[in-house]
Amino acid sequence: MKCTYCGGTEFYEGPSGGLSTNILCANEKCRHWFNYMGVIDKLEDLNRVEPTDEEREAERIAKQAERDAAPDKFYEEGAEIYRKGGSAKECLESAPDWHGVNGSDLYRLAGFVDALSADKDRKPLLKKQQSME
Ligand SMILES: [Zn+2]
Numbered sequence: 056m057k058c059t060y061c062g063g064t065e066f067y068e069g070p071s072g073g074l075s076t077n078i079l080c081a082n083e084k085c086r087h088w089f090n091y092m093g094v095i096d097k098l099e100d101l102n103r104v105e106p107t108d109e110e111r112e113a114e115r116i117a118k119q120a121e122r123d124a125a126p127d128k129f130y131e132e133g134a135e136i137y138r139k140g141g142s143a144k145e146c147l148e149s150a151p152d153w154h155g156v157n158g159s160d161l162y163r164l165a166g167f168v169d170a171l172s173a174d175k176d177r178k179p180l181l182k183k184q185q186s187m188e
Contacts, residue, residue, distance in 0.1 A: 058085060058087060059100060061085040075091060129159045143164060
């Protein structure tokens with residue numbers, strides 16, 4: 056049994072189901088996954104490369120950085136909605152109903168409200184002006 060990519064003959068056994076077993080090429084530089092059906096030299100290429108521990112760690116750090124940056128991004132989006140004359144309701148773009156309000160919506164709202172309170176030239180809503188007459 057040989058890896059079709061590197062010619063390696065050592066494999067790690069992965070998850071199995073039915074008559075086949077997923078095997079991973081043991082070559083650290085290769086790490087391709089195959090489906091082994093129990094027949095010698097018959098490997099089905101799963102077209103998947105197993106990430107190394109370093110790659111996995113790099114991916115985890117990148118994902119974390121993305122998550123950490125998210126609140127600022129949504130906050131700034133909310134402020135931008137206000138500056139463009141939008142309504143606070145536009146901050147709730149991911150919420151189909153009140154059950155669905157999530158973190159990104161709340162950060163957008165916070166950005167909107169802060170931009171609103173920092174705006175010294177803000178005008179009252181037209182509707183309110185009319186009802187006070
Ligand atoms: Zn290989």
